[in-house]
Amino acid sequence: MLAAYQHEGSGLAPLGPDRDLSQAHWIDLFGPDAEETARVEAFGIGVPSLEDMEEIEISNRLHREGDCQVMTVMLPGRDEKGRQFSAPVTFLLTPERLVTVRHHAPRPFDTFPSRADRSSAGTDTPVRIFLGLVEEIIARQADLLEATGRVLDRVAGEVYGDEANDVEGLRLALRDVGQQGELTAKVRLALFTMERMLSTFITWNATMKARDPQIGTLAKAQMRDINALEVHLDFLNSRVALATDATLGMINLDENAVVRTLSVVAALFLPPTLIASIYGMNFAHMPELDEPYAYFIALGAMVASAAGTWIWFKAKGWL
Structure with missing residues (x-):
């Protein structure tokens, strides 16, 4: 599926199917077919395959092809059954447009077009659209961590509460804690790859400060946000470990009785x-x-x- 957007006012507007794709400032490819890939490659942009995106070497995930910056990160998303999993997303950034390639559905790609006018980066250039999208992704990781905290609060209330829990209830609580542990691992991977991407982006675009001095400032601010989330993530991981030990201890006590x-x-x-x-x-x-x-x-x-x-x-x- 191909979705195209152009800068309009302070936000983004969808580009109609009858409009020329060259007018798009952002092209989002979601599981593209051969025809959609060919339409984008007509602009001289090489669209990577899923196999290329899954390569773990940094030379494949972060590199330049002429004036196109190719950056791949791992982001959590959901499959058709609503289960969380991580998969690669590639950003192809050129002076004329931003192209994103993905084969799963991270939520920020659905929410950002309608909320782009509230982005601190703006949408008047492809680089600023890229930074706005990254900002939305970071905010999504923060939402996931907040949701994890709420689940851990509920589990802690069930495990440490005055009301006795049966073994089946404790096993369900243990399952919930395990799921949150898996989710925090996916968020950590996303933050790690995004931090590496932004660091490389700042290095590549050091000369851009003369044209747009705010680019480096915005990217560094996003890196600080990522660092703050990583500290919060470490705290949540310690809570996950404590909740796991406590739940297992309660189960053992009940079975010992x-x-x-x-x-x-x-x-x-x-x-x-x-x-x-x-x-x-x-x-x-x-x-x-x-x-x-x-x-x-x-x-x-x-x-x-x-x-x-x-x-x-x-x-x-x-x-």
Whole structure:
């Protein structure tokens, strides 16, 4: 799918299908087909394939092709079933236009066109559109971290609360904590690759300060935002680890209580079992068997031994 936008007023306006694509300041390629790729490559821009975008070498993710800056980052998004996963997104920045290539749906690419007029970078040049989009992506990572914090607050209330939780509830809480841990890992990867991208962008565009002095200032401000989010991310990761340990501890305590109950019940039946085993032996001479009340005496001994064991456990504080 191809979506094109042009600068209009202080924001962006969609470019109609009947308009010339050369008028677009931003072209967004979402899972492009061969025809859409060819339309963009007609401007002399090489559109990378998904295999090229997934290369981990920095020479492939951050490089220049003539006057085109090729920058690839890993961003979290959702698949058709709503599950979070990370995938590469490539920014192709030229003096005339910005082209983004992606094969999944990070939310900022849907929200930025309608909110571009509120971007601190503006939209009057492709470079400023690029920085505005990066700003939107950073804000999205901050939203994800805030959502993680809310989930951890809820889980902490369930685990540490006064109301007892059953094992199934604790297992669900553990699953939620694990999902947030996976999400923070994806956000960390996004912040890391974006920080590296911005650092390279600042180096490449050092000479641009003469034409637009605010470019370097805006990019450095975004790097400071990323650094602040990384500090918050470390704090959330420590909370994820603490919540995981606490939930596992609660599950172990609950299971230990069950095992202790079973152990006590088994211990209560050990003395009666011993007595029954003695009188179940097939010896030829067992004088007690000839007594008329031997059966009732044996039953009484079994009950007395079980009661004595229970009293002893109670005195020890094991019950």
